[in-house]
Amino acid sequence: QVHLVQSGTEVKKPGASVKISCKASGYIFTNYAIQWVRQAPGQSLEWVGWINPGHIRYSQNFQDRVSITWDTSANVAYMELTSLQAEDTAVYYCARDIIDTGGFDYWGQGTLLIVAS
């Protein structure tokens, strides 16, 4: 049974940083990529970036502020976002990528990030 379990709600002040985790289980972690997607309140989904063995790619919208890593010994992926602004308030999702299909077949439950002074 594949599961992606994310860390809990975060409340940060403008200018701060946040690091969200995504713990995977039920499959061989390094056989799949991990995608990060966010959704601001009432808005569409927005792609943040992805990581797979030997490759990391970020959306140009976050290029200078985001860092995606993973700990393959613990089956955990991380997304760190710096210089937070109110506009970063959103639910952040991790998802497993079915390589070479473009589909994200399993999603985490989402992590709510609130940025407010």
Add this chain to the structure above:
Amino acid sequence: QPALTQPASVSGSPGQSITISCSGTSSDIGAYNYVSWYQQHPGKAPTLIIYGVTYRPSGVSNRFSGSKSGNTASLTISGLQAEDEADYYCSSFRVGRSYVFGSGTKVTV
């Protein structure tokens, strides 16, 4: 990097068929067969219903089908049911090894 364009809303009666369009460019939908569709109910994470343009994951109803022509992809829901009322998003791989999502469509039954 604009999102893929979807109609804001589509509605239909139970039993009817509806089609949601997803318009992109020659750098995303037109370039790759890596189009996916997601269903999202309020307060829930998205779920994959179509990948690789036409493929359904195990467990997804065959009432959902996908297609692509040129730079436009489409999702058809046949035999519309009350449980299909949700938001639907398309997604495509894009030149530069990135992804892009659609603007989203609210389906009302």
